[in-house]
Amino acid sequence: MATHRESRSIALAAESLFDIVADVERYPEFVPLMREARIVRRHGDVYETEQSLELGLLRHRFRTRTELSRPHGITIVSSDRSFCRFDIRWAFSALGERHCHVEFALDCAARSLFLIPVIEMLVLPMASSMVSAFETRAHALAANAARVDAATESGAGSSLLVAGEPGRPRSSGGPVGNGEVRRQDER
Numbered sequence: 001m002a003t004h005r006e007s008r009s010i011a012l013a014a015e016s017l018f019d020i021v022a023d024v025e026r027y028p029e030f031v032p033l034m035r036e037a038r039i040v041r042r043h044g045d046v047y048e049t050e051q052s053l054e055l056g057l058l059r060h061r062f063r064t065r066t067e068l069s070r071p072h073g074i075t076i077v078s079s080d081r082s083f084c085r086f087d088i089r090w091a092f093s094a095l096g097e098r099h100c101h102v103e104f105a106l107d108c109a110a111r112s113l114f115l116i117p118v119i120e121m122l123v124l125p126m127a128s129s130m131v132s133a134f135e136t137r138a139h140a141l142a143a144n145a146a147r148v149d150a151a152t153e154s155g156a157g158s159s160l161l162v163a164g165e166p167g168r169p170r171s172s173g174g175p176v177g178n179g180e181v182r183r184q185d186e187r
Helices: 014-022 024-029 115-154
Strands: 002-010 034-043 046-055 058-069 073-077 083-094 100-110 158-162 181-185
Touching (some): 014 073, 014 100, 024 034, 046 115, 058 083
Antiparallel strands (some): 034 046, 046 058, 058 073, 073 083, 083 100, 158 181
């Protein structure tokens, strides 16, 4: 059985952090041990995801169901046959305009004795760094957005494109990688 709980205040708007946690397909770009995350079905505020965690030669693929309760919470559960219990809960509370309180809880138990070491080696290390990974990601995206806004306001003859950022343009050559900044000369 794996259990991890974390609670902290973060200098970010609750909605911003909610959006980053809800964007599961970007997890491999910044969540430790996450190698793949792909939404396979979506209906309103609920989606199913196929994910895989990897540590060296050890890899585990599973499915989850995510329910979004904007902007206050995200619940992630799995009925995958490898787990007898898999439950992740995120709760977001605004603490003013640019601060929030975040609560993260993970409860997970493997169905088979073979998977217990997999859970201990993959899920627990990922869970213990989860909130920090999302906080770091949010600050990096905010810094990139500020650079884009500053470049746009200066009208310096070129623009910055931030690839992979929600609400930001991507270059015509395809994504550079989430959070990377590319200069493109205006014509």
